[in-house]
Amino acid sequence: MTVGENVKLIERHYEAFYRGDMEGLIEPFDPGIVFVEEPDVRPDAGTHVGIEGMRTFFEAMFDGSQEVAVDPLEWIDHGDKVIVEIRLHGRFRHTGIAGEARFVHVWTFHDGRVTHLRMYTNKEAALADLGLPPG
Numbered sequence: 001m002t003v004g005e006n007v008k009l010i011e012r013h014y015e016a017f018y019r020g021d022m023e024g025l026i027e028p029f030d031p032g033i034v035f036v037e038e039p040d041v042r043p044d045a046g047t048h049v050g051i052e053g054m055r056t057f058f059e060a061m062f063d064g065s066q067e068v069a070v071d072p073l074e075w076i077d078h079g080d081k082v083i084v085e086i087r088l089h090g091r092f093r094h095t096g097i098a099g100e101a102r103f104v105h106v107w108t109f110h111d112g113r114v115t116h117l118r119m120y121t122n123k124e125a126a127l128a129d130l131g132l133p134p135g
Helices: 003-019 022-026 050-063 123-129
Strands: 029-037 047-049 065-078 081-092 098-110 113-120
Touching: 003 022, 003 065, 003 081, 003 098, 022 050, 029 050, 047 050, 050 065, 081 123, 098 123, 113 123
Parallel strands: 029 113
Antiparallel strands: 029 047, 065 081, 081 098, 098 113
16 A cells, blocks of 8 residues: 555545544554553543444544534655644533644554554654654
8 A cells, every 4th residue: 555545544534534424434444453542632541442442432522522523734644654733623512612622643554454543732742752853
């Protein structure tokens, strides 16, 4: 799979997120996917494993949101990794309060499937973790 194809897979993932399409969201994931949220992402951040772990994560996000969207702001195509700075925004279902935050997703691919996803609160930390210079 070419590097550009990895970006296209993640673009389709974000498009599925906008539609609330659970099957489209999990389509690029390897059955053994590991998703790690950095501890400072949110109070109950953690590690989610496998398709069912991802499904549970996204169901909880959609259940708690009146509306939720993600806007990719910057793409870095780097070998078996795609690094995407995003803006997550929406409105909480129970309070009606709107909010937004910026995060960085680091997607790792193997044989055309996403095997790892790591979410950071800033680009510098993500790049440093990958041994890349600050961007």
